[in-house]
Amino acid sequence: MTVGPVAFMALAALLFCIGLFGALTKKSAVLVLMSLELMTNAVNLNLVAISRFVTPASMAGQFAASFVIVVAAAEIGLGLALVLALYKLRRTVELDRIDRLRG
């Protein structure tokens, strides 16, 4: 049995939805960051799969995915640094309680 592109895209959509759900609902900023990773990886999966099935000669999708991984790694480093600084400042990383910009 061959696995078609639709299966990859469905898996990517599922991953993205799980990531989106986590990003929108988790209390902890760390979990939100992890959810964001899920969402970028869903995109990566799409990039690789579409590249594989639509333009097998070119490796553009794979390159784009590896760029995204690098950028995501940098992003998660920055994000975690921010979370740490936030924790030092507020002694919490629960996003519900970080509401100083409330109008």
Place this chain on the structure above:
Amino acid sequence: MMWIALIPLLPALAFAAMLPMSRRIRTAARWLPLAAMSGSLALSVAAFLQVWPGGGEEPVWGVSTVLATLGGAPVAVSMRLDPVTAVMLLVVTIVGVCVQVYSLGYMHREERQGWYFAVLALFSAAMLLLVLAGDFLLLYMSWEVMGLCSYLLIGFWHEQDAPRRASIKAFLTTRVGDVGFAIGLAAMWSYAHSFDFAVVLHGTTWAVGAATLVSLGLLAGAMGKSAQVPLHVWLPDAMAGPTPASALIHAATMVAAGVYLVARALPLFHAAAPWVLVFVMFVGASTAVLGGILAMVQYDIKKVLAYSTISQLGYMFIALGAGGEVAALFHLTTHAFFKSLLFLGAGVIIHATHTQDIREMGGLRKVMPWTTGTFLFGALALSGVFPFSGFWSKDDILMTLWTQGTWYSLATLVVALLVAAMTAFYMTRVCVRVFGGPVCSLARESHLEMVAPMAVLAGITAVIGFSSPAFAAFLGEVKGWPDLTMAVVGSLAATAGIGLGVWVYAFAGVDTQALRLRFPRVAVVLDRGFYFDLTYNRGLVEAFVWLADRLSAFDARVVDGMVNAAGRGWSAVSSSSWTFDARVVDGAVNGLAALVRRAGERVRTLQAGRVQSYQRLGYAGLLAGLGLAVLAPYIGVLAAAGCALAGLVVIGAVIVRGA
């Protein structure tokens, strides 16, 4: 010769120097006016020697300065020195110095004596300026300054009721005459375009009507100042002031200023209608009689002297009415000395006995020999007994009346003789009551500084009469020694008065109390001073008060009512305007604000400060937009519904989780 201007300037400077002083320093400087007056006296003697031997009216010195230009003509004030001025300067400075020295003793217990001496200096300056004035304008100015000083000195004890009332009465009564004076001056200017003595009196050809108007105006002023009937009412009340001030102002100098004014302006009176001088004589005669009668019934020693002054001033007006300015001025001079002497004596007596009522005095000859002696000199002079000064000047006036020879001057002569007898009578009455009889109290002779001036004045009173021909010659009138017949007649009148007085009071020949009881109506009329005060109070004062009350009520009702009504109207308008403001304008503003506030409160709940809620909204919007973008071209209901369902599921899950 400009040093003559120093004569009034010295006392004026003394006043100016004392004005800003504190009460304590002013009291310490009480000798300053005396020093200034002494300087003025010395200068006056020098001025007199400059004029000597006099004769005529030509000024030996004059100075003039233009104040302003009025209708093309210069308004000038000037000073001049002529024989009349020289004599008056001597009179004023001699009496002034005597009164100043006397006051040092008389006022030394007074707390505010510094003010008294300062005002006395100002008065002296004004009086000296008045006699030095070479025109009617400057004369009028100093005339009014004297009126002010008189007011201040009468009201010296202003914390008491009587002096305060008397000062206001004196000021207002003389003001009545001064209005006439001012009108006369205005008429003088409009006719002659000058105030200068030389121009007005000798350099102008007067129409009879104009001269009559001007001279009547001047006469009105003189009648007010010299206390002539019917404006005499202020002088008896003025005795509420300090006695030395009465001696200087209300006996010797200021009240004589009216006589001086008429004497100066006599050429104008001659140019006026003939009845004006007759009127002057009539005023003088009625004043002399009225003053004489009332002086006989007073019990207050100062009031006797006050009415006597009124009477003697009337005598001077009689002389003026007969055209005898030299006789009038001579009587003015002798009267200034002996009447100030009498007042100073009265002051000593009042100080010693602590009463002004002659019924409570008596026997003072035994304890106060100096006072008795000097007072008797004054009384004899006033009574017209040879050789004292009053005899000579009174004789001059009688002779003036006799030589005029008209029927009214002869009638006035009879009246004058009668007044002479009355004068002798009431002075005898005072002397017998005060000096005769048993000793009444523990009175003692007064200090040297009070007795010495009296002795000086008594000396002058005793000898000055012999200067009668020289005095006349100095003023430019040829006159010999008195006519023997007239001297005898005058002396007979005086002797009759004295004799009657001695008989009535020393030997109790008549029971005066019984007389009073027998003629009660007469007694009341005399006690009330012929109802002058009552008439003025009823006719004028009460009318003015009534009018003032009415005007005040009009003010309170109508004028205030109008103002208040306008105020209430505006108040109503503004309060309705306020209501409009509060309800409509503020309502609109507040309503808008409330609307915005409520909207803002709704909206602000969106900005909860939670990142995830913003994300939810963002994704919801993205989904909605994507949905629209994707589904819009395909109207297929199933696809749309499916997408919507998927969106709804996501949003529902988000909302449920978020809530």
